[in-house]
Amino acid sequence: MSNHYHSIFCILPPHMLQEIIEHGTPMQRRMALKNLTIGAQVRGRRHDLTQFAKLQEEAAGGLNRTVFDAQHGSALPGRKVRGEGDPPVGDPAVEEAYDGAGITYQMYKEVYGRDSIDGRGMPLNSTVHYQKGYDNAFWNGEQMVYGDGDEDLPISERLFNRFSASLDIMAHELTHGVIQAEAGLVYRDEPGALNESMADVFGSLVKQRSLGQDARTADWIIGAGLLTSNVNGVGLRSMKAPGTAYDDPVLGKDPQPSHMADYKSLPYDNGGVHINSGIPNHAFYVAAYELGGRSWEKMGKIWYVALCDKLNRTSQFQAAADITLAVAGDLYGRGSLEQGAVAKGWQEVGIVAQDSGGGDGGSGGTPSELPGCLPMVKAIMRLRG
Amino acid sequence: MRIYFERSGGFMGLRLAGTVDTDGLPAEDADSLVEMVESADFFNLPAQLLPDTEGGDRFQYKLMVEDEARRHSIETDGSSVPASLWPLLRRLTILTRAGHGGFDTN
Numbered sequence: 162m163s164n165h166y167h168s169i170f171c172i173l174p175p176h177m178l179q180e181i182i183e184h185g186t187p188m189q190r191r192m193a194l195k196n197l198t199i200g201a202q203v204r205g206r207r208h209d210l211t212q213f214a215k216l217q218e219e220a221a222g223g224l225n226r227t228v229f230d231a232q233h234g235s236a237l238p239g240r241k242v243r244g245e246g247d248p249p250v251g252d253p254a255v256e257e258a259y260d261g262a263g264i265t266y267q268m269y270k271e272v273y274g275r276d277s278i279d280g281r282g283m284p285l286n287s288t289v290h291y292q293k294g295y296d297n298a299f300w301n302g303e304q305m306v307y308g309d310g311d312e313d314l315p316i317s318e319r320l321f322n323r324f325s326a327s328l329d330i331m332a333h334e335l336t337h338g339v340i341q342a343e344a345g346l347v348y349r350d351e352p353g354a355l356n357e358s359m360a361d362v363f364g365s366l367v368k369q370r371s372l373g374q375d376a377r378t379a380d381w382i383i384g385a386g387l388l389t390s391n392v393n394g395v396g397l398r399s400m401k402a403p404g405t406a407y408d409d410p411v412l413g414k415d416p417q418p419s420h421m422a423d424y425k426s427l428p429y430d431n432g433g434v435h436i437n438s439g440i441p442n443h444a445f446y447v448a449a450y451e452l453g454g455r456s457w458e459k460m461g462k463i464w465y466v467a468l469c470d471k472l473n474r475t476s477q478f479q480a481a482a483d484i485t486l487a488v489a490g491d492l493y494g495r496g497s498l499e500q501g502a503v504a505k506g507w508q509e510v511g512i513v514a515q516d517s518g519g520g521d522g523g524s525g526g527t528p529s530e531l532p533g534c535l536p537m538v539k540a541i542m543r544l545r546g
Numbered sequence: 547m548r549i550y551f552e553r554s555g556g557f558m559g560l561r562l563a564g565t566v567d568t569d570g571l572p573a574e575d576a577d578s579l580v581e582m583v584e585s586a587d588f589f590n591l592p593a594q595l596l597p598d599t600e601g602g603d604r605f606q607y608k609l610m611v612e613d614e615a616r617r618h619s620i621e622t623d624g625s626s627v628p629a630s631l632w633p634l635l636r637r638l639t640i641l642t643r644a645g646h647g648g649f650d651t652n
Contacts, residue, residue, distance in 0.1 A: 235629050294636045297556045299603035301625065314640070330557065337602035348602060357559075360602065384557070397558050413560070413649045427561075429552075429606070435559020 222282015224266050228258045231291040231306075238288050238304060254325045258287035258307060261331030268332075268367045269339070272457055273465050278338035285335065289325055298324035300337035307331075311389070319389045320412065327384045328371060330397075333364030344472035350426075351477040353434035358441035359468055365400060366457040376449040376456045382406065400446040403439030419443040421478070421511035440510045441478060448485075448506030452499060459499050463489045482507040482514035490516055547580055550610040551638040551647070555623070557603045564647015566638065582634040583611055588618060591631070595622035607635060 224245065230252075231239035242255050249256050262285040269275040277283045286304040295308025310321035324330055337360050340346055346356035361383050369379045383406075384397030394407025394415070403417035417439030418424060424440065427433035445464065449456040463485055471484040486503050493499035495516065507514040547568045554561040568576035583589075588611055597604070610619040624635075642648065 235624075235627075235632055292632060292636075294639070296639075297603065297605060299557070299605075300601050301604070302597075302600040313636070318644075320643075324557070333557075334603065340602075341600055348600070356602065411643065411649065416560070429554035429561045430559040431555065433559065435555070435557070435603075 222276060222284075224263060224270075224277070225282065225284040226259055226262045226266075227284060227286050228255045229286065229288040230255065231288050233290055233293045233309075235292055237291075237301065237306065238286055239290075252289075254289040254307065254309065254323055257325040258289050258305070258331065261325065261328050262287055262305070262335060264328060264371050265332040265335045265367045268363075268370050268457060272370070272461065275339070278335060279342045283338070287325075287331075289323075296321040296324075298330050298334055300334045300341075302341065305331065305334040307334075310387075316389075317391065320392050322387055322389055324384075324387065327387050329361075329364035329368040330384050330387070331364075332367035333360040333383070336360040336363040339363070340468065343469045344476065345474045346472065346476065347474050348431055348434060350432040350434075351437070352475050353431050354437035355441055355472070355476060355478065355481055357434045357438035358445070359464070361398065361400060361438060361442050362445050362464055363461070366461045370455070370457045376453055376460075379456070381446050388412075398439070398442070400442040401450075403443050417442075419510060440512075441481060444482070444506040444510045444512070446506070447509040448502045451502035451505050459493065460502070463492060463499065463503060466492065478512055482512045483517050486514040486516045547576075547583065547611065547613045549579070549583075549638065550608075551642055552608040553605050553635075553639060553642075555604055555606045561650045562639065562642050562647065563650060564642035566641050566646045579634075579637060582637060586628065586631040586634050588620070588631070588634070589616050591618070591620050591628075593618075593620055595620060595626045597623050597625040601625075609635075609638070 226243075226245050227238075227241055228243040229237075229239035230242045231237065242252070243250050243259055249259075266277060266285060269277070277285065288304060288306045289309075291306050291308050293309075294311055294313040296310055298305070298307045300306070307323065307325040309323040311319035312323065337356070340356050340359050344359075346352045346359070348356055364383060365379070365381060369375075372379075380395075381401035382396035382399055385395060387397055388394045388407060392407060392412055393409040394412065396406050398415070398417060399406045403419040404415050406415040406417075408414045416425070416436050418437065419439050420443075421440060424437055425433050427436060430436060445460065449460040452460055466488045467481065467484045471488060472481060476484070486500060486507070489497065489500040489503040500516070504514050549566045549568075550564075551566065552561065552563040554563075566579070568579055571579065588609075604623045604625065606621070606623050608619070608621050610617070612618075622631075627635075
């Protein structure tokens with residue numbers, strides 16, 4: 162999987178790579194580090210390796226979780242109740258937040274080689290028991306925050322359970338941090354809906370991986386178990402069938418569209434970021450289902466590379482379609498099953514993806530080993546003005 | 547006292563909106579609501595209480611309160627509101643959810 166970053170295709174001198182390590186994005190830093198290390202190994206230069214080991218250590222902060230308790234108030238982060246390596250404290254919400262952050266960290270680390278939210282071992286802080294009767298979870302730009310649902314109401318009137326009870330919701334919140342550190346998709350209209358969709362995609366992948374589910378056995382529900390038995394619904398969103406997660410007298414019907422023809426420009430929710438995310442969500446689901454197997458591996462990788470290296474703050478759905486198609490071509494070859502699945506995913510939601518990928522395909526070479534170079538060359542050009 | 551309340555965004559992105567008129571509430575509930583408006587010092591809150599950081603999945607609230615003499619509106623995402631406003635936001639959420647308005651799923 163990682164051989165597409167092999168240094169043989171990157172003949173940049175070490176001082177340029179060093180510049181990237183110091184000033185590049187997390188993804189660029191990792192690629193540059195890997196290239197430096199492999200280059201040094203090839204040349205047998207021990208002192209280089211020592212120097213790079215130190216840089217690598219700085220870059221790899223490792224898993225560092227802290228859970229805080231807001232004690233039903235609104236001050237953040239609240240009182241520290243569990244730090245990294247501490248034993249359970251006997252509060253399910255605390256344990257869920259601790260374990261959820263850990264499971265999410267592990268997927269990013271083991272599957273995508275990412276060290277935490279910022280790629281540099283950023284501490285993972287979560288606050289539980291936020292407010293009274295707080296039917297929500299959010300990312301405040303720095304940490305995850307979880308409410309307890311309708312805990313302040315009689316059981317017969319509750320609609321929501323506590324938000325930390327759902328692994329994909331915790332992974333969704335943490336992913337908002339990753340998005341902020343990478344593409345930085347503006348939280349409004351189409352870029353905002355893409356932001357939301359990325360958070361759902363990786364949220365769902367974390368859950369699927371933890372349960373060992375493939376694309377065809379996963380339920381693709383976001384927030385399964387979050388609605389109480391008083392609500393007619395299976396969860397908060399469905400990537401498989403957007404618009405069908407709930408249909409309830411109090412909550413109404415799940416408003417998510419699954420096709421561009423039903424895109425809704427809403428005067429609230431930042432233009433409907435949590436509504437229109439159904440469209441790219443469904444594109445991912447169709448692509449992953451079409452390809453089959455473990456979705457976090459290939460399809461997740463395509464989306465991850467798009468998020469980290471290609472999408473930007475103002476990317477729209479069409480750009481996401483074009484970019485994921487190009488990344489699929491870069492990683493797995495043009496005309497590959499993977500690329501075909503991505504095209505089908507977007508097509509199903511009414512978007513024709515165009516492969517704009519760099520003209521490096523079809524040469525009979527190994528295009529899947531090239532993309533590691535291109536972002537680095539771009540990074541150098543940026544850094545050097 | 548009349549209160550227009552709207553909450554949107556959040557993880558689900560649903561809009562919950564409604565109008566509560568204290569004249570239509572049992573006396574005890576009406577008194578308690580008026581008291582919450584007063585404890586929050588609502589009429590002296592800044593009209594905009596918006597976040598200074600990035601984030602995702604926050605709720606956005608809009609409130610308009612009027613009585614015989616006064617009328618005031620605020621807009622907030624909850625990140626910088628005084629703790630004294632939270633009980634009012636929660637009470638209005640429950641009231642609009644249960645008959646004084648409802649979820650608008652468009």
